[in-house]
Amino acid sequence: MSVKPPEKVQPIQATEKFSFDCGPEVPCFTECCRALELVLTPYDALRLRHRLGLDSATFLERYAAIEGQPDEAFPLVYLSMLEDERQRCPFVGADGCAVYEDRPAACRAYPVGRGLRMTPCRSHLQELFVLVREEHCQGFAEPREITPEKWMADQELEPYNTFSEAMLPLLRHPIILQGWQPTPEQQQEYLHTLYQPEYFRQRVAGGEISPPAQTGIDRHNVAELDDYQLLLAAIKWLPTTWPGHKSDGRLDK
Numbered sequence: 001m002s003v004k005p006p007e008k009v010q011p012i013q014a015t016e017k018f019s020f021d022c023g024p025e026v027p028c029f030t031e032c033c034r035a036l037e038l039v040l041t042p043y044d045a046l047r048l049r050h051r052l053g054l055d056s057a058t059f060l061e062r063y064a065a066i067e068g069q070p071d072e073a074f075p076l077v078y079l080s081m082l083e084d085e086r087q088r089c090p091f092v093g094a095d096g097c098a099v100y101e102d103r104p105a106a107c108r109a110y111p112v113g114r115g116l117r118m119t120p121c122r123s124h125l126q127e128l129f130v131l132v133r134e135e136h137c138q139g140f141a142e143p144r145e146i147t148p149e150k151w152m153a154d155q156e157l158e159p160y161n162t163f164s165e166a167m168l169p170l171l172r173h174p175i176i177l178q179g180w181q182p183t184p185e186q187q188q189e190y191l192h193t194l195y196q197p198e199y200f201r202q203r204v205a206g207g208e209i210s211p212p213a214q215t216g217i218d219r220h221n222v223a224e225l226d227d228y229q230l231l232l233a234a235i236k237w238l239p240t241t242w243p244g245h246k247s248d249g250r251l252d253k
């Protein structure tokens, strides 16, 4: 039995150079687009389903596998791989990625990993980078020198990062850090609100939900928001339904 060596993950500074390039010219082209545990963020899912012209329920049914994890408060939404021998990504073909302009953040960022850390006083976010060197990836043998900062810009990660930063107060919410376990209904609400925001729109428009003022959304303006603005509002609204919030949505200190 062959044992796969562990991938190497090394911290790297935002402006530190490394050799890397990727594209049809590398011998391992598309080798990484298979057998992935690729977690889709709500923004990834929205970009992909717009690209594919699907409503969110159809997108989730065709392309997502939703799984709870023991160390996560909420289920994760994975991109389903094909059930063929190579477990290929459903979007990979001989010419590369069929959804390239809307590929998920993880595909764009690879081999760079970007993490965000809230400063202890929770006043601002700190960016941390790592470089993931996997055995099959021959891009590191290419002569092009680049930095994590430049790589992220070249891969047009800015809107993805904006949404990741918007998600941070939710995912790193104080009650989650204290070990709060949402009920199955709250977990379902998380999936429904963030991965199917059109239902959030319907519920606000119909008066079933009255989001607090800080979300910037109400039943009168909800029809004017595009899906991305709606998702940002939904990300702000969801934690206001969790324990410890006052009726105006503020955290009860």
Ligand code: SF4
Residues within 6 Å of the ligand: 032, 033, 034, 036, 089, 090, 091, 092, 093, 096, 097, 098, 099, 100, 103, 104, 107
């Ligand atoms: S979405 Fe595109 S880049 Fe990402 S794994 Fe699939 S084919 Fe590869």
Ligand code: SF4
Residues within 6 Å of the ligand: 021, 022, 023, 026, 028, 029, 030, 031, 032, 033, 110, 111, 136, 137, 138, 139, 140
């Ligand atoms: S394995 Fe590395 S170099 Fe090869 S296609 Fe994937 S990211 Fe690019």
